[in-house]
Amino acid sequence: MSVHTTIGSVSESELLARIIPMFGESPFASVGVLVPPGDDAAVLTTGGSVVVTTDSMVRGRDWRDDWSSGHDVGVKVVAQNVADVAAMGAVPTGLLVSVAADPETDLDWVIDLTRGIADAAEDAAAPVVGGDLSSAPAGTVLVAVTAFGDLEGRAPVLRSGARPGDVVAVSGSLGWSGAGLALYESGTPDPIGHGADGAHLGSLELATSLLMWFHRSPRPPWEAGPVAAGAGATSMIDLSDGLVRDGGRIATASGVELVLDESAMREHFLTGPVELVLGGDAGWRQVLSGGEEHSLLATFAPGSVPDDARAPWTVIGVVAQAGPEGPRLTVGGAVPSVTGWDHFAG
Template identity: 50%
Template sequence: MTPSRSASAAATWSARPTSVCTSTYASTTTAAPPTPAPPAPSPAVVTERSRYLPRVVSRRPERDSGAVGRLGEAEVLTRLLAALGVTGAPAGTAPLVGPGDDAALVAAPDARVVATTDLLVEGRDFRTDWSSGDDVGAKAVAQNLADVAAMGAVPTGLLLTVGAPPETPVAWLEDLGRGVGAACRRWGTSVVGGDLSGSSELLVSITALGDLQGRAPVLRGGASPGDVLALAGCVGRSAAGLALLSAGGPALAAEVAPELLAAHRSPVPPVEAGPAAARAGATAMLDVSDGLGVDGRRIAAASGVHLDVDSWWEDQHVLDLLGAARAVVRRLARDDDEQVLARSWVRGGGEDHALLAAFPPEVAERGLPEPFVRIGEVLPVREGWPAVTVNGDVEVVGGWDVYA
């Protein structure tokens, strides 16, 4: 893309009042419903540890808002479950057996189960000074449900596992529970079980289960040359929020672009668009968790094709993020080109969990399912090298690698 093209695109785009990303999926914060009052403390008086100390009976833990290490597992679990509101699962979504027994029992109407898991590690995937427990809970649910959706399935239940250092305030876990619970209610699912442990770093992992409702799963390998490449949701917004946080902390991010801060803290992927894409006949799909380039290449490699993205679509997203890029460049007193920075977010930013899918041309002619928009096309692989390009030439590189 040349500077002159981008300038003309800027002029066109500046007339638009809102983000290029459909606002339904770009906004985040949902008011958490009131948390049910925690159940009365259990009357247990002998702790697990005291079994190994003959004749020593521990005192009942204080009901305080202190560290999990002082409260003990049973009390922390009671409080977490109350914060989740597990008894308030939306009608028809409650498990057959929920938290409290050795394992949960979840109906599998389709006789096949979609299963996925993701792990969030403090310092690598979130920071407690940048995100609240509520944000981390919302994000953990969103990233898992995006994976379920990307198979074309609907969620049927989640398992929530937490590893926490003993000094973690129980209030943080309750906040996490509220975030997970609110996200579950948003997408009509619930937490059916999980596990608690101690650890040296805060760890939050969710395993999600899903049902295909009788459909074939939409895999990464079914795209063919001639298909239309489409996207539901946003790219680059979470990366922009993260860059603002890294440059100037929550104060800068909230001042410059509260919506990008929210997109990073608690993304709202288009979960319902996954089954809709499957019903419409999508040939391949995944959620963009690591970046358009990296994830697009996963479809290209699995399908043995080449993906080409239209530059006009990319330019719109770049323009949408230019203000944030300018603020980051200024704050860091760097001489980076703000457009190059914004473009790197669009091409390589992860964690927005948009759904990238291929559709046969006749489906696109009839109309893509909401809120998919056409962003490019699927072409024959070039010289045996599956790749993603913009306007046929520039290869889209960059993206997240957990070990890089």
């Protein structure tokens, strides 16, 4: 029998005393953290520069408690930020975590969130070096993460460097998170939820669970960012708003056309769990426009796409000079009709 303790029923210092040790002692002994949490600010060692980015998740907008656990939310908010660091070509070096929560929030949920943040931080080798805790209006829970990265002496990889003649490549999946969201929205139960262990499930059920899991707590291919930068990637972006929208951002920033190969994309990204679960038509729409995937899209000079088993890149097209229509992205010769996300529009 569990007793529900709210965070408002314990003092701030008690709450911090529960949370801070969960981020571990050992990371702060590693190179990179000169001053760990507990002072006015943290201090990280750097090369000649530091990559900085921030991204937040809000309950009811970016997650639903009936779909995602606190642990899921913690993993996802770290993943989003680490993907942005990786998309500059940097390795993650540290995180700040800011939580604003209704005092009625269940303490166990906050502990679970903390565990998810700590697990993802450890996976990314990016210690949590500080943060902030504040109370919020009834019903509101917001988790904001700031991530830091080190370019290890490389130049940052911008969105604006794609050049005609480059090839276009993706690291990671396409459409999994969007497919998982579509499954949740259609009321599909997770075949491996609620204590089932998956041992007797068929491939459809396993693929369904995989997509739903990826939507809740994605694991972006962040190792591929520094690898791409080391191979001389000319442009790179984190796919947070869908391939078409984010690829269009590279096209616009670089003043080029991204000419994507429909059959290569279908073969590499539609075939598999997305097509198995959603079918070809709905699956293809997710490949093109599903959000929150956090895979990486990059361009490379011909012949320089990295061949690294830890961080594989798949070529899906080429960069061409912008035509009379101006910078754009085409798939199979046409501008896709689908688009991506807008955080304020419906």
